[in-house]
Amino acid sequence: MPTTLVLTRSDVARLLDLDTCISAVESAFRALGEGKAPPPGSLSYPTVDGGFHIKAASLNLGRHFFVTKTNGNFFRNPERGLPRIQGVLALADADNGTPLALLDSFEITVLRTGAATGVAAKYLARPDASTVTVAGCGAQGRVQLRSVCRVRGIKRVRAFDPAKDAARRYSEEMSRELKIPVEPVTDLGSAARESDIVITCTPSQQSIVTIGDLRPGAFLAAVGADSHDKQEVDPKLMARSAVVVDNLEQCATFGDLHHAIKAGLMRREDVRAELGEVVAGRKPGRGSNDDVVIFDSTGTALQDVAAAAVVYQRAKEQGVGMEVELGG
Ligand SMILES: NC(=O)c1ccc[n+]([C@@H]2O[C@H](COP(=O)([O-])OP(=O)(O)OC[C@H]3O[C@@H](n4cnc5c(N)ncnc54)[C@H](O)[C@@H]3O)[C@@H](O)[C@H]2O)c1
Numbered sequence: 001m002p003t004t005l006v007l008t009r010s011d012v013a014r015l016l017d018l019d020t021c022i023s024a025v026e027s028a029f030r031a032l033g034e035g036k037a038p039p040p041g042s043l044s045y046p047t048v049d050g051g052f053h054i055k056a057a058s059l060n061l062g063r064h065f066f067v068t069k070t071n072g073n074f075f076r077n078p079e080r081g082l083p084r085i086q087g088v089l090a091l092a093d094a095d096n097g098t099p100l101a102l103l104d105s106f107e108i109t110v111l112r113t114g115a116a117t118g119v120a121a122k123y124l125a126r127p128d129a130s131t132v133t134v135a136g137c138g139a140q141g142r143v144q145l146r147s148v149c150r151v152r153g154i155k156r157v158r159a160f161d162p163a164k165d166a167a168r169r170y171s172e173e174m175s176r177e178l179k180i181p182v183e184p185v186t187d188l189g190s191a192a193r194e195s196d197i198v199i200t201c202t203p204s205q206q207s208i209v210t211i212g213d214l215r216p217g218a219f220l221a222a223v224g225a226d227s228h229d230k231q232e233v234d235p236k237l238m239a240r241s242a243v244v245v246d247n248l249e250q251c252a253t254f255g256d257l258h259h260a261i262k263a264g265l266m267r268r269e270d271v272r273a274e275l276g277e278v279v280a281g282r283k284p285g286r287g288s289n290d291d292v293v294i295f296d297s298t299g300t301a302l303q304d305v306a307a308a309a310v311v312y313q314r315a316k317e318q319g320v321g322m323e324v325e326l327g328g
Contacts, residue, residue, distance in 0.1 A: 001325050001327055001328060002098045002099075002325075002327075003323040003324060003325055004099045004100065004101060004102060004323070004324055004325075004326045005100065005101040005102075005312065005315055005316070005321040005322070005323055006101070006102050006103075006321055006322045006323075006324055007101060007102070007103040007104065007311065007312075007315055007320070007321045008104055008321075009104040009106050009107055011103075011104075011311075011315065011320050011321050012103055012104060012106075012107040012108060012311055013107045014320065015310075015311045015314045015315055015318070015320060016107060016108065016111055016307060016310060016311050016314075018111055018114060018115065018118075018143065018146055018147060018150070019150065020310055021111045021112060021114075021115040021306075021307050021310070022114075022115040022118045022119060022147060022150060022151075024115070024306040024307060024309070024310050025112055025115040025116055025118075025119055025303050025306050025307065026115075026119045026122070026279060027306065028059055028302050028303065028305070028306035029116075029119060029275050029276040029279045029280075029302070030276065030279045030280050031059065031060075031276075032274075032276035032280075032302055033274070033275075033276030033277045033278070033279050033280025033281075033282055034276075034280045034282075036060070037057070037058070037059050037060070037302065038057075038058060039247070039249070040055065040056065040057035040247060040300040040301040040302040040305075041055070041056045041057070041301070042054065042055045042056070042247075042249075042250055042300070042301070043055075044227065044228075044254070049074060049075065049076055050072060050073055050074030050075060050076070050077075051072075051073060051074075051227075052070055052071065052072050052073070053069075053070075053071045053073065053226075053227075054068060054069070054070050055068070055069045055071075055299070055300065055301035055304060056068045056069075056301050057300065057301035057302045057304065057305045058094045058305060059302065059305045059306060059309065060094070061309055063093070063309075064093065064094040064095045065091060065092070065093070065094055065100075065305055065308070065309045065312075066091070066092045066093070066094035066305070067089055067090065067091050067092070067301055067304050067305040067308050068089070068090050068301070069087060069088070069089045069090075069105055069108075069109075069301055069304045070087050070088055070090075070105075071085055071086070071087030071105055071109065072085065072086050072087060073085050073227070083106075085106070085109070086105075086106075087104075087105035087106075087109070088102055088103065088104065088105055089101075089102070089103045089104075089105050089108060089304060089308050090102055091103065091305070091308045091309070091312055099326055100312055101308070101311075101312045101315070101321070103308055103311060103312075105304075108304055108307045108308060108311065109299070109304075110139055110140070110143050111143060111307060112299075112303035112304055112306070112307045113140060113143065113144075113223065113297065113299055113303070114140070114143030114144050114146060114147040115147060115303065115307070116246060116275070116297055116299070116300075116303055117144050117147050117148060117199065117221045117223060117295065117297060118147030118148060118150055118151050119151075119275065119279065120219075120221060120244065120246075120275055120295040120297070121147075121148045121151050121152060121197060121219060121221065121295075122151040122152075123275070123278050123279060123285045123286075124219050124244060124278070124285045124286050124293045124295060125148075125151075125152055125196065125197050125219035125286075125293075126196060126217050126219065126286070126289055127152075128153075128196075129152045129154075129196035129197050129219065130152070130153055130154055130155040130156065130196060131154070131155065131156045131157070131158075131194065131195045131196050131197070132145065132148060132154055132156070132157045132158070132195055132196070132197045132198070132199065133157070133158045133159075133160065133185075133188070133191040133192045133194075133195040133197075133198045133199070134157065134158070134159050134160070134170075134199045134201070135160045135161070135188055135192075135198070135199065135200045135201070135202055135208060135209070135232075136160075136161060136199075136200060136201040136202035136203075136204075136224060137159050137160075137161035137163075137166045137167050137169070137170035138161075138166075138201070138202075140201035140223055140224070141159070141161070141170060141199070141201050142170070142173075142174065144199045144201055144221065144223060145157060145174055145178070145182075145199070146177075146178070148197060148199065148221075149178055149180070152197070154178075154180060154197075155180060155181075156180065156181050156183075157171075157174065157175075157178075157180060157181065157182040157183070158182075158183055158184075158185045158191040158194075158195065159171050159174070159182055159183070159184050159185065160184075160185050160186070160187075160188040160191060161184075161202075167184035167185070168184045170182070170184070171183055171184045188208060188209070188213075189209075189210075189212075189213045192209060192213040192214060192218075193212070193213055193214070193215055194215075195215075195218065196217065196218060196219065197218070197219050197220075197221070198213075198214060198218060198219070198220045198221070199220075199221045199223065200220070200221070200222050200223060200224055200232040200233070201221075201223040201224050202224045202232060203224060203230060204224060204225075204230065204231065204232050205229055205230055205231060206231055207231055207232060207233055207234040207235070207237075207259075208232050208233075209222075209232060209233050209234065209237060210234035210236070210237055211234060211236050211237050211240065213237070214237070214241070214292050216290040216291075216292065217289050217290050217291065217292070218292050218293075219286075219292075219293050219294075219295070220233070220241075220292070220293070220294045220295070221295045221297060222255075222256045222294060222295065222296050222297060223297045225254070225255050225256045225259075225296075225298070226254065226255070226297075226298050226299050227254050228253075228254045228258070230254075231256060231259050232256060233256040233259075233260075233294065233296075235256075235259050235260035235262075235263040235265045235266070236265060237294075238256060238257065238259075238260035238265065238266060238294060238296075239260055239265040239266050239270070240292070241291075241292040241293065241294045242272045242285075242286070242287065242291050242292065242293045242294070243257060243260075243266070243270070243271050243272055243293075243294050243296060244271070244272050244273050244274070244275055244278060244285055244293060244294070244295050244296070245257060245271055245273075245274055245275070245295075245296045245298075246274070246275050246295075246296070246297050246298055246299070246300050246303075247274065247298060247300045247302075248268060248271060248274055250298040250299075250300065251271075251296045251298050252268050254298060255296045255297070255298040256294075256296050257271065257296050272284070272285070272293075273285060275295070276302075
């Protein structure tokens with residue numbers, strides 16, 4: 001009887017590093033853009049005071065993998081002593097359906113989201129981009145900055161967060177880790193105006209970056225809006241910029257793009273490209289050094305399957321995890 005590998009959060013953290021994740025995610029987007037991987041799917045399932053996101057995708061890496069990720073997102077969980085987001089990935093053999101592994105979703109979600117921004121910055125930020133502003137100094141704020149520093153020569157960072165001490169703690173930690181100056185700021189707009197790259201990774205429900213906040217040539221990664229109620233970018237700014245999405249269907253349904261469409265300022269056809277099309281060289285990303293390019297990130301299962309496959313293969317090689325006979 002086939003066995004299924006169970007991998008905890010700490011197993012996944014031990015097995016997956018950011019550099020490998022960036023390269024796996026880049027290859028997956030390329031495969032999608034070349035038509036060698038089917039488009040990923042997603043379903044939102046609201047409940048009384050929260051809900052579930054269910055995402056699915058497959059990817060042929062020699063072995064053909066399929067993943068579903070179910071993440072519960074319950075805003076009142078911190079009051080209950082539980083994490084706000086919890087979930088599981090089920091990795092299967094896409095040719096015969098055998099469940100290969102069940103993995104805690106936390107580390108993969110964090111790393112594959114950072115990795116997507118790294119890939120987007122590699123193709124869409126100006127080659128000479130050296131200054132970054134990060135809005136939202138949480139888990140994503142950390143991995144996003146690490147990832148962008150892997151693909152551009154970043155020399156100076158500004159960090160903004162309304163929560164007491166969050167930007168200061170982040171700045172101390174990240175400047176020590178990355179060995180570049182990271183400074184807390186209280187005015188997001190003026191920091192953004194002086195930056196080549198701006199990253200928004202907050203749960204904000206209204207736009208925090210507006211017209212005039214981005215200078216010519218800037219690249220904005222809008223990462224926080226991954227559900228209908230969240231928003232980070234002014235629809236007017238979206239409409240005036242070159243918009244590249246991780247997945248058109250998702251972004252038009254619940255990303256920052258969906259607010260611009262709802263406001264009547266953009267249509268799906270106004271989107272410059274999906275990231276996969278840019279990586280595959282099928283559509284242009286940045287047109288000129290003065291283009292303002294916005295990457296609308298909603299998070300896809302394509303990234304999850306790419307990352308989960310790496311984790312599974314490494315776990316098998318290194319004998320990590322617990323094998324169970326689910327059908328036993
Ligand atoms: N696009 C994707 O694939 C993807 C993946 C994971 C998470 N997310 C989303 O990214 C956002 C951040 O996730 P996280 O895990 O880092 O959360 P987190 O709770 O670890 O950090 C969020 C930080 O944002 C700060 N913040 C809140 N409102 C702000 C505002 N208006 N301006 C600046 N900072 C503000 C908070 O104080 C906090 O420090 C969430 O909305 C999450 O759902 C998106």
